[in-house]
Amino acid sequence: MDFSGNHILSIDQFDRADIEKLFSVADNLEAFASKQKITRVLEGAILGNMFFEPSTRTRISFGASFNLLGGNVREITEVGSSSLAKGESLADTAQVLSGYSDIIVMRHPENGSVQKFAEASRVPVINAGDGSNEHPSQALLDLYTIQKELSQNNKSLDSLRIALVGDLKYGRAVHSLCKILSLYSNVKLNLISPEELKLPKDILNQLNNSGANVVQTENLEEGISEVDIIYVTRVQEERFNNKQDANKYRGLLSLNQSIYTANCEPNTVIMHPLPRDSRSDANELDSDLYANPNLAIFRQADNGVVIRMAMFALVLGVEEKIEDTSKPVNWKVGLNS
Structure with missing residues (x-):
């Protein structure tokens, strides 16, 4: 699988070599996910985080992952807060919002909806769950x-x-x-x-x-x-x-x-x-x-951050540039033990 510039919509896209590559990138990002170091490799990049179903971990961890790579996040958290409630199609929404974003993460209650959205998008789309289909x-x-x-x-x-x-x-x-x-x-x-x-x-x-x-x-x-x-x-x-x-x-x-x-x-x-x-x-x-x-x-929930960081790094083609803007964290991380 060629990650760079491509959608991630289904596990069917992956073979073992792809998974090993993703996990290797994730391993290299552990220090950034745990805030031992920071990177600004995606400084200036914008994530469109579009969640048309309730979500806590997936929505926030995708957003946090993008922030940890230095990027900015814009969110839609329900159909009622978007023009879909006015009858706008997924295709029109995709055309418009892909002009405002460098990558889009989408969750939607209908099976196959994220695939339809991705077909009209001008930027890569990651499936964050489409109905009962895939995640x-x-x-x-x-x-x-x-x-x-x-x-x-x-x-x-x-x-x-x-x-x-x-x-x-x-x-x-x-x-x-x-x-x-x-x-x-x-x-x-x-x-x-x-x-x-x-x-x-x-x-x-x-x-x-x-x-x-x-x-x-x-x-x-x-x-x-x-x-x-x-x-x-x-x-x-x-x-x-x-x-x-x-x-x-x-x-x-x-x-x-x-x-x-x-x-x-x-x-x-x-x-x-x-x-x-x-x-x-x-x-x-x-x-x-x-x-x-x-x-x-x-531990499983924590791993969601580093895996999603790795997905962003690979799809946006910066996995080899993470350390270029690396520097120490300058705030107190966590509670005193």
Whole structure:
């Protein structure tokens, strides 16, 4: 894949060499993401951050990533605050806003919408989630997290054993993660969900065609045994026809420390793309897991910054220029320990 000047719309664009290149750039940006150093390599550049669905981590981390590279961010955070509410088409919006931006990140509730937008854009577009379809940057940061967590136990992405738990039908993060895992060898996936929320057949077929060992079950305890990673996702209630339909599945697959201790290997890592639903009738990851050192959800969220920095650096062609404007941070970073 040629990153420079191109859109990132789907995990299908990536092969293993592309992922390795992205991760290498991310490794080199760790000091900047953690504010040990600063760079102004994108000084003067403008990100158009267009989010037509609610978002916390993805929207803010894309913006923070661009700021950390020295760029400026302009945002739209809902359809009602844009001319789409007046009937303007995505194509017209793309033509106009790409004249104001050097790169655009877009989230939209309709499957395929970001692709349509990108076709009319005059600058690169990154897909930050289109309906229940895909979420490529989430899959990349998830895989980066998995690799880092596995390395603590001298394991690699090849021969990964992972349990995917929850709403696998509508979870776009899961869809993109499954696609990216199909690039690796000897992967075993336990797909744990209610029958009605099973992984879509096209993605299941992609996994099977890759040679992955796929097991589908509704039994949480059975599915999380003998795995390296447990990846939990919430019920995507916004994709259901009504809240009552979503409520039927809420809380069916909840993980707590006692279930973890009884069924998991000692070093099994717990991940979640967030937000997790902490309401009492859902509680998919119990608060008693906070003390578990294998709970990686906040390390995972932190990795979103460095991965998205790497995406910007590669798409805008500055990955070799990061150090040119590097200098020390001149403020106090973090809390006193």
